[in-house]
Amino acid sequence: MPSATNLEREVPQVDQFVTLLNDALNHAQSVKPTATIEPPLTKSHFEPFLVQIPTIFPCASPTYESENAVSERGRQYAAVETAARTVFSSLIASISIDSSEFVQVWNLLDFLSVLSDSEQCDPALLFWLVEELLDSQTVDGCRKIFDFLESRRERITAKNMKQKQLVILRSCNDLLRRLSRAEDAAFCGRVFIFMFQSFPLGDRSSVNLRGEYHVENVTTFEETVDASEDAADKMEVDAEAGTPKDDGKDTKPTTKAVSFDAKNKSVSEKPLDTDALYPIFWSLQHFFSQPTTLFDTAQLAKFKSGMEATMVAFEMAEKLQRSTKGGDESKIIPQKRKNPEGEDDLRSSNNNPKYLTSRELFELEIGDLYFRRHILIQAFIILDFLLSLTPQARAKIANITPQNRSVVYGDKNLGDEDAQWARGMKDRITAYIQAESDGYFFFRVVESVISRDKGWVRWKVENCAPIERPPVSPAEFNDAKASARRLATNKRLRPTPMGSLPLDFMKEGNEAAMEKLKDPARWQLPDLSEFKKKIENDDLDLDFARNEKDKLQILEAKASKTWRALRIARRAKLSAFGKIDDWQNIDVIFQDQSDTEETPEAETNNGRRPDDTKPIILSGPRGVGKSTLVSMLLDRQKGVFGKIIRHTTRSPKEGEVDGQDYHFVDPKAFNTILDGDYFLEFNNEDGFDYGTNRRTADAMEEAGKVPIIQLDRQGTQAAKESGYSARFVFISPPNIEDLEARLKKSEDLAEETIQNILNTAQEDIEHSKSDQFYDIVITNDNLEEAYKELEQFIYNSTQGTNGVNGHDAPVEEDVQMNDETNGGENS
Numbered sequence: 001m002p003s004a005t006n007l008e009r010e011v012p013q014v015d016q017f018v019t020l021l022n023d024a025l026n027h028a029q030s031v032k033p034t035a036t037i038e039p040p041l042t043k044s045h046f047e048p049f050l051v052q053i054p055t056i057f058p059c060a061s062p063t064y065e066s067e068n069a070v071s072e073r074g075r076q077y078a079a080v081e082t083a084a085r086t087v088f089s090s091l092i093a094s095i096s097i098d099s100s101e102f103v104q105v106w107n108l109l110d111f112l113s114v115l116s117d118s119e120q121c122d123p124a125l126l127f128w129l130v131e132e133l134l135d136s137q138t139v140d141g142c143r144k145i146f147d148f149l150e151s152r153r154e155r156i157t158a159k160n161m162k163q164k165q166l167v168i169l170r171s172c173n174d175l176l177r178r179l180s181r182a183e184d185a186a187f188c189g190r191v192f193i194f195m196f197q198s199f200p201l202g203d204r205s206s207v208n209l210r211g212e213y214h215v216e217n218v219t220t221f222e223e224t225v226d227a228s229e230d231a232a233d234k235m236e237v238d239a240e241a242g243t244p245k246d247d248g249k250d251t252k253p254t255t256k257a258v259s260f261d262a263k264n265k266s267v268s269e270k271p272l273d274t275d276a277l278y279p280i281f282w283s284l285q286h287f288f289s290q291p292t293t294l295f296d297t298a299q300l301a302k303f304k305s306g307m308e309a310t311m312v313a314f315e316m317a318e319k320l321q322r323s324t325k326g327g328d329e330s331k332i333i334p335q336k337r338k339n340p341e342g343e344d345d346l347r348s349s350n351n352n353p354k355y356l357t358s359r360e361l362f363e364l365e366i367g368d369l370y371f372r373r374h375i376l377i378q379a380f381i382i383l384d385f386l387l388s389l390t391p392q393a394r395a396k397i398a399n400i401t402p403q404n405r406s407v408v409y410g411d412k413n414l415g416d417e418d419a420q421w422a423r424g425m426k427d428r429i430t431a432y433i434q435a436e437s438d439g440y441f442f443f444r445v446v447e448s449v450i451s452r453d454k455g456w457v458r459w460k461v462e463n464c465a466p467i468e469r470p471p472v473s474p475a476e477f478n479d480a481k482a483s484a485r486r487l488a489t490n491k492r493l494r495p496t497p498m499g500s501l502p503l504d505f506m507k508e509g510n511e512a513a514m515e516k517l518k519d520p521a522r523w524q525l526p527d528l529s530e531f532k533k534k535i536e537n538d539d540l541d542l543d544f545a546r547n548e549k550d551k552l553q554i555l556e557a558k559a560s561k562t563w564r565a566l567r568i569a570r571r572a573k574l575s576a577f578g579k580i581d582d583w584q585n586i587d588v589i590f591q592d593q594s595d596t597e598e599t600p601e602a603e604t605n606n607g608r609r610p611d612d613t614k615p616i617i618l619s620g621p622r623g624v625g626k627s628t629l630v631s632m633l634l635d636r637q638k639g640v641f642g643k644i645i646r647h648t649t650r651s652p653k654e655g656e657v658d659g660q661d662y663h664f665v666d667p668k669a670f671n672t673i674l675d676g677d678y679f680l681e682f683n684n685e686d687g688f689d690y691g692t693n694r695r696t697a698d699a700m701e702e703a704g705k706v707p708i709i710q711l712d713r714q715g716t717q718a719a720k721e722s723g724y725s726a727r728f729v730f731i732s733p734p735n736i737e738d739l740e741a742r743l744k745k746s747e748d749l750a751e752e753t754i755q756n757i758l759n760t761a762q763e764d765i766e767h768s769k770s771d772q773f774y775d776i777v778i779t780n781d782n783l784e785e786a787y788k789e790l791e792q793f794i795y796n797s798t799q800g801t802n803g804v805n806g807h808d809a810p811v812e813e814d815v816q817m818n819d820e821t822n823g824g825e826n827s
């Protein structure tokens with residue numbers, strides 16, 4: 001690059017262009033009086049200056065013709081660059097990025113972007129200056145520069161990306177090196193997103209194609225035990241081994257302190273004391289940062305016994321924490337870590353989150369759940385790496401040609417015994433992580449990140465093949481269209497559509513036909529127990545299925561029977577539906593009726609169905625009378641409504657019945673429902689989860705009943721926010737004193753609890769007054785009147801007189817189901 005001062009002196013156009021730039025900046029300030037990044041200045045704002053360029057550089061004119069045009073363009077680009085750098089340097093030398101004057105730099109960059117798009121300067125010029133700007137600013141300043149880049153991203157990356165991509169990549173990577181992943185995680189994310197959005201998905205520029213490992217990331221730890229030393233003085237942070245003594249290899253600490261001789265074999269059986277475990281544990285970091293060292297059998301043996309010892313210690317730590325409730329789960333991830341040598345090298349100390357490796361901290365660290373998880377994820381990744389060396393894993397990528405040999409390690413194989421160990425260890429880690437309180441979800445996140453990463457690794461093995469689908473040929477398109485049409489066209493109807501009974505007898509003459517119609521099999525619902533046997537037979541057949549095709553057929557048959565059984569069961573065993581988590585196991589509906597929600601009376605079905613059958617959510621303070629009103633509704637409109645019972649992970653209290661007071665489930669079952677996003681609302685109280693399963697309500701609706709859900713204010717809010725379609729009713733006490741009296745009368749509550757309930761009630765009442773949150777607010781003063789108001793709302797006042805307790809039209813059902821309804825009618 002030519003030196004600015006020399007060119008300035010030698011090339012008069014530089015001076016002229018500096019003047020033009022300054023004029024343009026003055027003009028910019030008049031058209032954009034704000035001091036903010038937005039709005040961007042565009043070509044139209046700089047038009048008067050663009051037309052002046054040919055007067056400085058004749059070659060800039062579109063009509064210019066010369067055989068030296070190319071070299072003249074080169075000179076123009078150099079002069080524009082020098083002028084731009086001159087103006088840019090004087091601006092950033094005199095104005096702080098925090099000052100409002102700094103808008104001039106944004107304006108200059110906007111002008112350069114216009115110049116670049118009009119091919120009046122080097123396409124990369126803007127990014128060269130941005131690179132310098134980033135270099136000259138603190139991380140806070142860089143955030144502002146990124147605000148600018150993000151707001152202009154589409155515009156500045158639209159043209160000539162090829163010339164720009166190198167400098168973008170360099171600036172972003174430089175910036176990332178300066179940022180701490182732990183402390184500036186959000187900013188790092190912004191930089192990555194900027195890169196992802198600027199470069200096409202399949203761009204290989206930043207791919208580590210040679211499969212190099214970050215060997216400088218060496219973890220140091222204390223080699224010898226010295227009880228007399230002051231722990232605070234000794235506290236060490238593992239350092240980037242940029243120091244010459246490391247030479248890229250962690251010679252010093254990791255190997256010396258660890259002894260993996262035969263005597264140490266017992267580590268897998270009983271826990272080591274922390275002093276013995278300390279060097280073994282930290283030496284694992286060496287394998288985590290340099291997995292290829294595991295190709296050496298001795299090193300692999302070290303890794304294996306180190307992992308075994310670590311797992312035993314972790315399992316012990318977990319057991320201890322469980323037995324001493326409230327064990328130290330506090331995070332000890334420090335906010336700021338000091339550099340061991342006190343060197344003023346911010347870059348190296350900020351690059352990666354570090355571990356504190358002091359002996360004194362070790363016990364605390366392994367007592368910390370988050371720390372243990374960190375280590376186990378590292379181990380998980382390494383085990384996956386090892387398993388990628390098995391013959392089975394290799395077979396999966398065998399047909400990829402050409403392979404990127406740098407990441408395949410073709411000559412290295414993992415033996416059967418080691419592979420078995422690695423699989424066993426992976427399972428052990430999985431079980432360990434999942435056993436923690438929110439471990440199930442945490443592990444799912446880890447699993448999905450790792451599985452995505454495997455996709456990228458495969459892409460690397462494929463030498464980063466272009467990520468694009470070949471266009472569909474017209475012939476393929478036409479074929480697909482024709483077969484879609486074929487599939488969508490109505491086929492000829494079968495003489496006996498699937499599932500319907502033959503009607504041939506109709507030809508046999510009236511009397512005989514009528515007799516046949518009386519056959520109970522035509523109108524009676526089959527007995528639920530029949531399906532039990534048939535489903536059991538299907539299960540048996542499944543066990544003996546010879547191939548996938550047979551299995552699928554049997555599964556389909558089972559699904560059909562299961563569906564029919566559920567349809568029959570919905571009449572009497574609705575509460576059991578909440579206990580079904582897997583369609584393949586519906587045994588619960590075949591169990592004795594006594595353990596279901598519905599009482600025999602509920603089947604008498606002499607209530608009236610409202611026109612609006614949306615679920616009803618009843619909210620209100622504790623003790624206001626919600627349950628009383630719901631009981632009245634269930635009693636007076638039999639068979640029409642169904643109360644939704646919440647799920648909980650706590651155990652039943654004395655007298656509580658599963659399925660009546662709560663559905664008592666274990667955390668895994670609860671999490672499965674949560675994971676499926678089936679909870680309408682959920683909360684955690686005293687360490688136990690509670691939630692309302694939307695599926696229970698859906699099943700009830702499907703069974704033709706109107707679900708009634710009792711929720712507190714937060715639950716109601718959650719249901720509303722999730723867009724749940726329901727009718728929202730608030731039951732209000734006549735006043736706080738009455739509520740207090742009811743609470744004191746009905747429950748044996750401590751004074752403090754009562755006061756808390758009353759405070760919440762006050763807030764609930766205030767909130768119920770806010771516009772349109774509830775569809776109706778009913779004051780429960782006189783119980784009978786409150787009930788009437790509720791019933792009127794449910795049935796809608798215009799229809800309230802129209803024979804409450806009368807009969808509604810039957811629910812739309814298939815013929816078989818209707819048959820039973822008619823048979824059971826008792827009005």
Ligand SMILES: Nc1ncnc2c1ncn2[C@@H]1O[C@H](COP(=O)(O)OP(=O)(O)OP(=O)(O)O)[C@@H](O)[C@H]1O
Pocket residue numbers: 620621622623624625626627628629742743745746780781782783784786
């Ligand atoms: N209108 C009323 N007048 C007097 N007492 C009433 C009235 N309505 C309900 N009660 C009584 O108030 C007490 C609390 O009623 P209920 O259990 O139905 O309240 P709740 O809102 O369901 O309470 P929670 O939210 O704690 O379950 C009961 O003893 C009930 O008989």
